[in-house]
Amino acid sequence: MPSPAVPVPASVPGGDLAGGLPIGLTSRPGRRQPPPRHLADLDPAGRRAAASQLGQQGFRADQLSRHYFARLTDDPADMTDLPAGDRAELAGALLPRLLTAERELTCDEGTTRKTLWRALDGAYIESVLMRYPGRVTMCVSSQAGCGMACPFCATGQAGLTRNLSAAEIVAQVVAGARALAAGEVPGGPGRISNVVFMGMGEPLANYAHVLGAVRRLTDPVPDGLGISQRGITVSTVGLVPAIGRLAGEGLSVRLAVSLHAPDDGLRDELVPVNRRWKVAEVLAAAWAYAAATGRRVSIEYALIRDVNDQAWRADALARLLAGQLAHVNLIPLNPTPGSRWTASRPADMREFEARLAARGVPVTVRDTRGTQIDGACGQLAATDRAGG
Numbered sequence: 310m311p312s313p314a315v316p317v318p319a320s321v322p323g324g325d326l327a328g329g330l331p332i333g334l335t336s337r338p339g340r341r342q343p344p345p346r347h348l349a350d351l352d353p354a355g356r357r358a359a360a361s362q363l364g365q366q367g368f369r370a371d372q373l374s375r376h377y378f379a380r381l382t383d384d385p386a387d388m389t390d391l392p393a394g395d396r397a398e399l400a401g402a403l404l405p406r407l408l409t410a411e412r413e414l415t416c417d418e419g420t421t422r423k424t425l426w427r428a429l430d431g432a433y434i435e436s437v438l439m440r441y442p443g444r445v446t447m448c449v450s451s452q453a454g455c456g457m458a459c460p461f462c463a464t465g466q467a468g469l470t471r472n473l474s475a476a477e478i479v480a481q482v483v484a485g486a487r488a489l490a491a492g493e494v495p496g497g498p499g500r501i502s503n504v505v506f507m508g509m510g511e512p513l514a515n516y517a518h519v520l521g522a523v524r525r526l527t528d529p530v531p532d533g534l535g536i537s538q539r540g541i542t543v544s545t546v547g548l549v550p551a552i553g554r555l556a557g558e559g560l561s562v563r564l565a566v567s568l569h570a571p572d573d574g575l576r577d578e579l580v581p582v583n584r585r586w587k588v589a590e591v592l593a594a595a596w597a598y599a600a601a602t603g604r605r606v607s608i609e610y611a612l613i614r615d616v617n618d619q620a621w622r623a624d625a626l627a628r629l630l631a632g633q634l635a636h637v638n639l640i641p642l643n644p645t646p647g648s649r650w651t652a653s654r655p656a657d658m659r660e661f662e663a664r665l666a667a668r669g670v671p672v673t674v675r676d677t678r679g680t681q682i683d684g685a686c687g688q689l690a691a692t693d694r695a696g697g
């Protein structure tokens with residue numbers, strides 16, 4: 310076996326932000342048919358151009374945008390402002406159904422619901438809606454599978470199937486928004502306030518489509534869904550060049566960095582991409598992101614019993630974060646099937662948290678909603694379960 314620490318030469322054209330990943334990590338999906346083009350892949354000008362290509366007037370694209378992003382429908386029968394003879398063709402060409410709900414699981418009295426989606430090529434992905442008092446968060450997938458190979462994560466075990474298109478990402482949120490608007494989620498009709506890219510996949514390894522999705526989610530209605538940029542969180546293993554690029558987009562979305570260890574020795578194992586970009590580089594990119602956006606960075610830390618939860622590691626983490634625009638989210642590990650690891654003991658979690666707090670580092674323990682439906686952090690592994 311060649312040493313996994315030796316970076317693979319970037320075999321992809323310059324600009325592939327995940328190029329040069331260590332052996333075993335994949336940044337590129339296999340050759341597959343991309344999903345059909347959808348209005349949510351395009352900005353408003355692109356949509357008008359697409360309508361013209363269909364022999365339609367440009368404003369038909371604006372009407373379709375209103376149906377999709379404001380009325381949350383893609384059913385031609387609802388589109389009575391379009392000429393009856395053109396509805397099916399326009400909707401078919403610009404609003405193809407990209408995802409079919411294969412299974413829906415709920416818990417927490419219906420306020421947490423996980424959907425297993427099948428894409429047109431048969432790829433499976435999952436999304437989770439979580440309603441809290443005063444806010445609704447959608448956790449979305451950015452890739453089918455994931456190439457980052459983190460050994461404690463269910464998705465990481467399956468490998469990467471492919472990138473999702475921007476429209477496939479947006480479709481997960483539109484479906485949640487539709488269910489909420491229809492009053493299908495206990496608590497009365499509501500809206501989505503937050504979107505976290507913490508489902509399947511590494512969002513920054515699918516940079517262009519994730520950025521497109523962020524624009525569609527945050528553009529004002531009816532160009533987009535009108536969700537506040539501040540309500541969006543992009544979570545990453547730490548692809549340093551892509552963090553730098555995101556910092557330059559002029560967005561105020563939150564960055565979450567999945568750190569999980571303060572030392573390179575352990576992080577090389579828990580988050581294998583650390584062999585390419587070390588803790589110090591990842592954190593430097595995070596602080597530059599905070600400086601550029603004014604937004605506190607979330608540091609994600611899954612507490613794994615006797616692996617990364619020692620008091621000395623809490624102190625080391627506190628030293629790295631003290632004085633920075635950061636907040637630590639401690640997540641008790643959700644053990645995944647076949648994993649040799651489990652969650653930390655409650656006393657060790659409390660000690661870890663207290664040591665960070667004592668050094669002035671803001672810290673919270675993440676709630677683990679959706680555990681019963683395998684909808685909690687790191688449990689999404691659609692391809693496994695869809696087959697079994």
Ligand code: SAH
Nearest residue numbers: 462507510511544545567609642643686687
């Ligand atoms: N690839 C991105 C986003 C997806 S995972 C990332 O790594 O940030 C979202 C978060 O869940 C990450 O912090 C990830 O490390 C964490 N996670 C994955 N598996 C987990 C598990 N079994 N228990 C707890 N957290 C987990």
